[in-house]
Amino acid sequence: QVQLVESGGGLVQAGGSLRLSCAASGRTFSMNAMAWFRQAPGKEREFVAGIKRSAGVTYYADSVKGRFTISKDNVQNMVYLQMNSLKPEDTAVYYCAADRRSNIATMIEEYDYWGQGTQVTVSS
Numbered sequence: 001q002v003q004l005v006e007s008g009g010g011l012v013q014a015g016g017s018l019r020l021s022c023a024a025s026g027r028t029f030s031m032n033a034m035a036w037f038r039q040a041p042g043k044e045r046e047f048v049a050g051i052k053r054s055a056g057v058t059y060y061a062d063s064v065k066g067r068f069t070i071s072k073d074n075v076q077n078m079v080y081l082q083m084n085s086l087k088p089e090d091t092a093v094y095y096c097a098a099d100r101r102s103n104i105a106t107m108i109e110e111y112d113y114w115g116q117g118t119q120v121t122v123s124s
Contacts, residue, residue: 002026002113004096009118012086016122020081022096022115031098034079035111036070038092038120045095049081050104059104064090086122093117 008020024031035050049060049070058070069082079096097111105111 002028002031002098004098004113004115006094006096006115006118009094009120011121011123014086014088014122014124016086017082017084018086018120020083020094020096020118020120022079022081024077024079024096024098028077030100031113032102033099033104034070034072035097035099035104035106036079036081037095037097037108038090039095039117040089040092043092045108047106047108048094050106051079052102052104054102057104059106061106083120086120088122088124091120091122093119 003025005023012018033052036048037045038048039045051058051070067085071080095117096115098113099111
């Protein structure tokens with residue numbers, strides 16, 4: 001089993017920045033890809049960014065490309081999401097997810113483990 005715990009959410013004004021953290025524990029060696037998803041009120045959960053643990057290859061949703069950066073620290077078993085130039089439409093609960101497969105998947109059902117989420121609210 002793998003446990004994921006997110007932190008770093010909060011309230012920020014439009015144009016501001018936040019850094020989310022995801023701490024992984026348990027059988028972390030089984031994880032090959034990590035990702036961030038988000039879910040806004042009344043909307044489906046959507047892929048935001050993903051990263052391969054070994055090679056550090058990244059992939060982003062078009063809506064966040066150029067503004068968000070995903071990174072990792074394999075020694076500390078951490079994954080981060082640096083969010084810059086935040087917009088009100090970025091408001092959502094952000095979830096960390098882990099996948100045993102090696103490719104970065106964008107579909108929810110392809111991920112094996114999930115955190116409890118952290119709220120990000122961007123005011124206009």
